[in-house]
Amino acid sequence: DTEVTQTPKHLVMGMTNKKSLKCEQHMGHRAMYWYKQKAKKPPELMFVYSYEKLSINESVPSRFSPECPNSSLLNLHLHALQPEDSALYLCASSQVPKGADTQYFGPGTRLTVL
Amino acid sequence: LAKTTQPISMDSYEGQEVNITCSHNNIATNDYITWYQQFPSQGPRFIIQGYKTKVTNEVASLFIPADRKSSTLSLPRVSLSDTAVYYCLVGDMRNTGTASKLTFGTGTRLQVTL
Numbered sequence: 001d002t003e004v005t006q007t008p009k010h011l012v013m014g015m016t017n018k019k020s021l022k023c024e025q026h027m028g029h030r031a032m033y034w035y036k037q038k039a040k041k042p043p044e045l046m047f048v049y050s051y052e053k054l055s056i057n058e059s060v061p062s063r064f065s066p067e068c069p070n071s072s073l074l075n076l077h078l079h080a081l082q083p084e085d086s087a088l089y090l091c092a093s094s095q096v097p098k099g100a101d102t103q104y105f106g107p108g109t110r111l112t113v114l
Numbered sequence: 115l116a117k118t119t120q121p122i123s124m125d126s127y128e129g130q131e132v133n134i135t136c137s138h139n140n141i142a143t144n145d146y147i148t149w150y151q152q153f154p155s156q157g158p159r160f161i162i163q164g165y166k167t168k169v170t171n172e173v174a175s176l177f178i179p180a181d182r183k184s185s186t187l188s189l190p191r192v193s194l195s196d197t198a199v200y201y202c203l204v205g206d207m208r209n210t211g212t213a214s215k216l217t218f219g220t221g222t223r224l225q226v227t228l
Contacts, residue, residue, distance in 0.1 A: 042218035042219060042221055099146075099206040100205040102148070104160070107157055108155065
């Protein structure tokens with residue numbers, strides 16, 4: 001099973017809402033990633049979890065809060081977002097946290113902030 | 115991090131061979147070169163990876179010259195379904211236990227027509 005699943009597929013939220021994105025993999029991977037992708041732009045790395053610990057935070061605003069409850073799950077908690085945060089949010093995982101390791105991406109969550 | 119440069123877009127007819135070249139002048143000794151494919155509103159998908167010379171799989175070939183400052187992804191006999199964005203990335207192959215970043219460049223938008 002080489003699948004990364006993400007829920008929900010689509011999310012519309014107001015600027016005062018609190019919501020969460022969920023990502024799951026059952027490949028035994030020990031690195032998990034959150035990316036943000038705007039239309040016609042490349043994915044931008046947000047966070048990296050390595051062995052369930054936050055290893056990289058690319059200066060992401062605190063209104064985005066990642067969480068890794070266990071080695072299979074990755075959450076992204078959203079609070080007080082801005083309309084410019086509307087984007088495709090991609091989760092990925094790799095066997096180990098090294099740059100050359102193949103990353104397996106989920107289908108993404110399309111987020112719209114009103 | 116080694117920066118990559120690719121053509122912004124390419125056009126091809128169905129059935130032709132397509133070669134996409136990526137420049138990575140400051141690639142490090144420990145870096146591998148990886149190519150991903152992304153369809154609209156989906157996560158990127160691994161295509162091929164290499165370190166030097168030539169790598170071939172069922173989907174593509176990757177040519178890397180001796181100085182490794184560039185690489186060429188070759189897609190044989192493209193079809194309409196190969197219309198996508200192709201990203202060239204350079205990443206560290208060492209697993210140091212600490213996460214290393216994978217930075218997406220602008221990518222090449224390939225349009226295949228009849």
